[in-house]
Amino acid sequence: xxxxxxxxxxxAARSAFDRLFRLRxxxxxxxxxxxxxxxxxxxxxxxxxLVPLILGGATDxxxxxxxxxxxxxxxxFSAGLSTVLMGLVGNVPLALAAGLGVxxxxxxxxxxxxxxxxxxxxxxxxxxxxxxxxxxxxxxxIINAIPLALKNAIGVGIGMFxxxxxxxxxxxxxxxxxxxxxxxxxxxxxxxxxxxxxxxVGLLVMLALYIRKVPGAILISIAIAxxxxxxxxxVADIDAGAWGTVVPELPDKLFxxxxxxxxxxxxxxGGFARAGAMTxxxxxxxxxxxxFFDAMGTIFGVCDEAGLxxxxxxxxxxxxxxxxxGVAQVIGGAAGGAGSTVYVESATGVGEGARxxxxxxxxxxxxxxxxxxxxxxxxxxxxxxxxxLVLVGALMMTQARKxxxxxxxxxxxxxxxxxxxxxxxxxxxxxxxxxxxxTVIKAARGKFGExxxxxxxxxxxxxxxxxxxxxxxxxxG
Numbered sequence: 001x002x003x004x005x006x007x008x009x010x011x012a013a014r015s016a017f018d019r020l021f022r023l024r025x026x027x028x029x030x031x032x033x034x035x036x037x038x039x040x041x042x043x044x045x046x047x048x049x050l051v052p053l054i055l056g057g058a059t060d061x062x063x064x065x066x067x068x069x070x071x072x073x074x075x076x077f078s079a080g081l082s083t084v085l086m087g088l089v090g091n092v093p094l095a096l097a098a099g100l101g102v103x104x105x106x107x108x109x110x111x112x113x114x115x116x117x118x119x120x121x122x123x124x125x126x127x128x129x130x131x132x133x134x135x136x137x138x139x140x141x142i143i144n145a146i147p148l149a150l151k152n153a154i155g156v157g158i159g160m161f162x163x164x165x166x167x168x169x170x171x172x173x174x175x176x177x178x179x180x181x182x183x184x185x186x187x188x189x190x191x192x193x194x195x196x197x198x199x200x201v202g203l204l205v206m207l208a209l210y211i212r213k214v215p216g217a218i219l220i221s222i223a224i225a226x227x228x229x230x231x232x233x234x235v236a237d238i239d240a241g242a243w244g245t246v247v248p249e250l251p252d253k254l255f256x257x258x259x260x261x262x263x264x265x266x267x268x269x270g271g272f273a274r275a276g277a278m279t280x281x282x283x284x285x286x287x288x289x290x291x292f293f294d295a296m297g298t299i300f301g302v303c304d305e306a307g308l309x310x311x312x313x314x315x316x317x318x319x320x321x322x323x324x325x326g327v328a329q330v331i332g333g334a335a336g337g338a339g340s341t342v343y344v345e346s347a348t349g350v351g352e353g354a355r356x357x358x359x360x361x362x363x364x365x366x367x368x369x370x371x372x373x374x375x376x377x378x379x380x381x382x383x384x385x386x387x388x389l390v391l392v393g394a395l396m397m398t399q400a401r402k403x404x405x406x407x408x409x410x411x412x413x414x415x416x417x418x419x420x421x422x423x424x425x426x427x428x429x430x431x432x433x434x435x436x437x438x439t440v441i442k443a444a445r446g447k448f449g450e451x452x453x454x455x456x457x458x459x460x461x462x463x464x465x466x467x468x469x470x471x472x473x474x475x476x477g
Contacts, residue, residue: 036354262336
């Protein structure tokens with residue numbers, strides 16, 4: 001019997017990808033999507049080490065610490081699974097990982113009052129609530145009710161925010177001294193150290209390559225900066241702590257077996273019994289609000305940069321994207337880490353031309369591979385990846401041209417949205433400040449009909465969010 005060998009030609013493969021991810025419709029290519037997906041992963045690889053360090057440094061109510069190796073596996077696995085899911089279901093170039101806005105709440109607000117399984121159960125419960133809000137259409141309604149000018153401002157604010165993250169992480173912007181300004185150039189008004197030099201070289205190379213429209217400019221620059229960092233670290237006398245969480249060293253080994261010891265160790269309702277309904281309720285409220293609006297801001301900021309929004313500022317298929325984001329929160333909690341949410345570093349892949357979910361599948365696949373190659377994931381220092389955040393932040397600033405700065409009813413809320421994000425290190429805070437200002441200004445001018453009822457509700461919720469410490473004191477006292 002003759003065996004017929006069927007071979008899939010490259011053209012057929014491209015056609016299959018096109019049908020699944022609509023590549024031609026979004027004017028992109030398989031190569032560009034792969035490049036964008038790899039770039040996003042490289043820009044986010046620090047998460048695999050940073051999140052376990054934060055969570056592993058905290059103790060629960062019983063004084064128990066989580067194992068770093070298990071946290072690393074949980075972080076990489078949940079990021080990989082969630083990102084692949086976003087690519088296949090949402091078809092957008094958005095990567096997900098444990099949210100850095102959620103992680104501190106989990107580590108320092110929830111864990112001290114309950115056990116780790118109860119804390120992770122609360123994270124999973126947050127995801128369920130967000131999924132319900134998305135499935136019922138409530139989340140989409142809230143997002144569509146937000147004025148277009150504020151959506152544009154969110155994108156600009158995220159650009160400033162990620163640029164600030166890059167500059168602070170690289171050591172270019174310092175916290176300043178107690179008697180000096182709150183921020184300044186370097187730690188003491190001067191740029192110091194080899195890691196800052198690596199950042200500077202990486203940024204200049206990236207700018208030169210990007211302006212000359214070299215394919216893969218961001219990824220190439222990160223690779224060059226990483227090689228330079230490894231070389232400098234090998235020959236110069238540098239304190240390992242100067243690099244931050246990732247020291248650029250060639251790994252002793254390539255492979256490390258994953259440890260899924262934290263998976264499914266959750267107790268969704270136990271925290272209410274252990275910490276009390278009020279404390280657990282406040283934590284859950286904070287988690288939901290942070291997860292909801294961090295993702296909302298990032299989704300619109302990055303997708304606007306990718307050209308996926310229509311002229312009204314809405315996005316086709318938004319419901320699928322929001323539901324997937326909620327499912328990712330559940331995955332993160334169930335895996336034993338903080339809930340996964342959309343990352344602003346997705347914009348680095350968009351900067352490389354990513355426009356579809358194929359880029360997310362690539363990024364997610366690399367996260368899944370990182371479970372087995374965690375030593376390799378720890379090679380790229382933040383100083384090598386930070387230039388990408390600065391460049392993409394600059395590109396996202398161009399959305400400011402869409403805002404009518406001559407109209408104070410729009411300009412003031414937009415300004416507060418933009419500046420609050422980098423200055424408070426929170427996308428959620430920026431969204432809240434802008435919405436409250438918009439509502440108050442419109443109401444002060446008697447234009448109640450221009451304020452969507454959901455904007456009223458969300459503004460009141462944010463007012464409670466900003467006043468939560470005072471409310472806790474009043475209720476507790």
